Amino acid sequence: MNIIVCIRQVPDLIEELELNDDSTGLNREYLKLGVNEFDDWALEQALLLKEQHGGTVTCLALDTPDVDNTLFTCYAKGADKAIKIEGDFANGATSHQAAKLFADAIKPLPHDLILTGVQSVEDLDGQVGVLLATYLGVPHVSVITGVQVNSRVAVVRKEYAGGLLAEFEVDLPAVLGIQAAKQAPRYAPISKVRAMMKEKKIETSISRDGTVDAGIAIRRLFKPENGKHAEMIEGDADAVAARVVEILKERGLVK
Amino acid sequence: MSNDVFVVVEHLKGKIGDITFEMLGKAREIADALGGKLNAVLIGDALLAAQLGKADAVLHIGEPMLANFTPIAHKNALAELIRARAPRVVMIANTSMGMDLAASVSVSLDLPLVAYCKNVRVEDGKIIATAQLYGGKLLADAEATGDQVIVSILAGSFSADAGRGAGAPVVEQVSVTTNDGGVRFKQLIEPEAADVDITKQEILVSVGRGIQNADNLPLVEELAAALGGALSASRPIVDNGWLPKSRQVGKSGQTVKPKMYFMVGISGAPEHLEGMRDAGLIIAINTDANAPIFDVAHYGITADLFDVVPALTEKIKSQ
Numbered sequence: 111m112n113i114i115v116c117i118r119q120v121p122d123l124i125e126e127l128e129l130n131d132d133s134t135g136l137n138r139e140y141l142k143l144g145v146n147e148f149d150d151w152a153l154e155q156a157l158l159l160k161e162q163h164g165g166t167v168t169c170l171a172l173d174t175p176d177v178d179n180t181l182f183t184c185y186a187k188g189a190d191k192a193i194k195i196e197g198d199f200a201n202g203a204t205s206h207q208a209a210k211l212f213a214d215a216i217k218p219l220p221h222d223l224i225l226t227g228v229q230s231v232e233d234l235d236g237q238v239g240v241l242l243a244t245y246l247g248v249p250h251v252s253v254i255t256g257v258q259v260n261s262r263v264a265v266v267r268k269e270y271a272g273g274l275l276a277e278f279e280v281d282l283p284a285v286l287g288i289q290a291a292k293q294a295p296r297y298a299p300i301s302k303v304r305a306m307m308k309e310k311k312i313e314t315s316i317s318r319d320g321t322v323d324a325g326i327a328i329r330r331l332f333k334p335e336n337g338k339h340a341e342m343i344e345g346d347a348d349a350v351a352a353r354v355v356e357i358l359k360e361r362g363l364v365k
Numbered sequence: 366m367s368n369d370v371f372v373v374v375e376h377l378k379g380k381i382g383d384i385t386f387e388m389l390g391k392a393r394e395i396a397d398a399l400g401g402k403l404n405a406v407l408i409g410d411a412l413l414a415a416q417l418g419k420a421d422a423v424l425h426i427g428e429p430m431l432a433n434f435t436p437i438a439h440k441n442a443l444a445e446l447i448r449a450r451a452p453r454v455v456m457i458a459n460t461s462m463g464m465d466l467a468a469s470v471s472v473s474l475d476l477p478l479v480a481y482c483k484n485v486r487v488e489d490g491k492i493i494a495t496a497q498l499y500g501g502k503l504l505a506d507a508e509a510t511g512d513q514v515i516v517s518i519l520a521g522s523f524s525a526d527a528g529r530g531a532g533a534p535v536v537e538q539v540s541v542t543t544n545d546g547g548v549r550f551k552q553l554i555e556p557e558a559a560d561v562d563i564t565k566q567e568i569l570v571s572v573g574r575g576i577q578n579a580d581n582l583p584l585v586e587e588l589a590a591a592l593g594g595a596l597s598a599s600r601p602i603v604d605n606g607w608l609p610k611s612r613q614v615g616k617s618g619q620t621v622k623p624k625m626y627f628m629v630g631i632s633g634a635p636e637h638l639e640g641m642r643d644a645g646l647i648i649a650i651n652t653d654a655n656a657p658i659f660d661v662a663h664y665g666i667t668a669d670l671f672d673v674v675p676a677l678t679e680k681i682k683s684q
Binding site: 126127206228229234236241250253265271274275277278280284293324327331334341346347352354361363364 | 625665
């Protein structure tokens with residue numbers, strides 16, 4: 111079974127996000143990027159399926175800053191092939207663009223199953239997995255927390271609210287938007303990532319068809335209003351604890 | 366193209382979700398501002414049409430294959446209807462089901478999509494959608510460059526009551542071509558019985574990834590016990606297998622409304638907020654002073670949970 115995992119680098123939310131001059135995007139000059147966490151779960155699900163059924167795992171990513179490190183980490187975890195898609199991503203890529211680029215890169219590759227994170231913090235114009243499936247003309251199911259593959263079909267579990275699950279049978283090839291794998295993403299030691307940098311090569315792919323227009327224009331980005339901002343409790347741990355107990359007492363929540 | 370607004374009705378197990386009424390209330394405003402009609406698109410269960418009085422009409426698709434939600438079959442039906450009627454705005458819930466519909470209709474019909482919307486308005490005849498980005502840290506005002514647009518709406522953005530109308534709307538039967546597109550519904554699987562029903566607890570201490578590893582959980586468990594409450598969690602804790610799924614609060618977990626929700630090391634991603642924003646009293650501890658949770662919490666503490674939680678447990682025990 112040939113599995114492809116689409117991985118994106120997204121801004122690290124621990125860092126302060128700075129806007130560009132006209133507030134229509136992020137100032138990307140010093141932006142710290144990291145792997146979209148759901149894509150990490152998608153890779154884990156792919157590696158688990160490979161362990162179970164054999165086959166290959168190919169990781170695809172757009173050529174954004176630090177992506178080599180991410181792709182060598184994929185190798186260190188057990189991926190068989192890593193491909194980066196070349197292009198101008200200085201200002202990021204819309205979900206439609208990313209999905210189209212992934213679709214063009216995937217078409218010539220052998221593929222039975224394509225996994226990607228269910229969403230990312232940059233999905234202004236929709237989830238990449240569903241967009242990608244539609245460009246490829248293959249089935250998709252999102253918000254997946256369970257995958258079993260039997261011959262040419264996958265039986266998948268999709269999450270609804272309140273812990274309810276829906277089970278679907280999906281003809282392969284298909285795209286699945288992964289919410290969580292059966293186990294947490296495995297850890298790749300730095301030493302192994304370094305070894306992969308010497309041993310493995312990252313292939314490159316150039317988009318043949320160019321990109322698409324998502325059809326939306328951002329007028330402005332802005333921070334949510336802090337009208338309802340919490341009353342902050344200051345002081346050392348004991349002072350904070352004392353104030354919290356006072357609040358709870360006022361409300362009759364502790365005696 | 367018309368000036369009509371479509372709201373795609375989301376329902377499960379014979380019940381229309383609140384998000385649909387939220388969308389109907391907002392769509393009523395948009396349709397009135399545009400001078401168009403508000404049409405509810407109901408795929409499946411015909412009996413639910415009677416609850417959609419806020420709409421001018423219900424477009425009902427009743428093909429048996431579409432009785433249960435399936436991503437491609439429902440997308441095909443919806444796309445066919447949108448292609449034929451060309452509404453100005455299509456509203457879809459940004460939920461597990463809606464995520465599969467909105468993006469695929471967008472590519473199938475080459476229509477723009479603004480996802481994760483918190484608001485939609487008409488300004489100088491244009492549709493402006495406000496979307497939530499970067500885990501709630503930023504909002505974006507986005508505008509479709511063409512005439513039509515699909516917006517997917519985050520639950521909790523509008524009043525559901527505003528979308529409940531008493532009138533009996535006209536129901537128009539619409540026939541579409543059905544095709545499962547390679548995805549077949551098999552069954553619904555109910556959640557496993559919970560050790561503790563967190564939806565019935567008056568006090569919840571909820572823990573997020575700030576707790577770092579499973580070995581630190583007893584720290585918060587002790588606080589929950591001292592408060593006479595139970596332990597709940599955000600998604601990463603459950604995905605890592607540190608607590609059972611029944612303890613998860615949020616979009617795909619439980620919706621809780623305790624008297625107090627004490628949040629430890631949870632940043633406040635929109636998916637989590639969806640499940641707890643109506644708690645009576647929300648107190649949050651987080652090391653990041655800019656964490657979105659401080660916009661929702663009543664009281665905030667910017668501190669290391671490993672200092673504050675033991676001190677608080679001690680203090681409560683000594684009362």
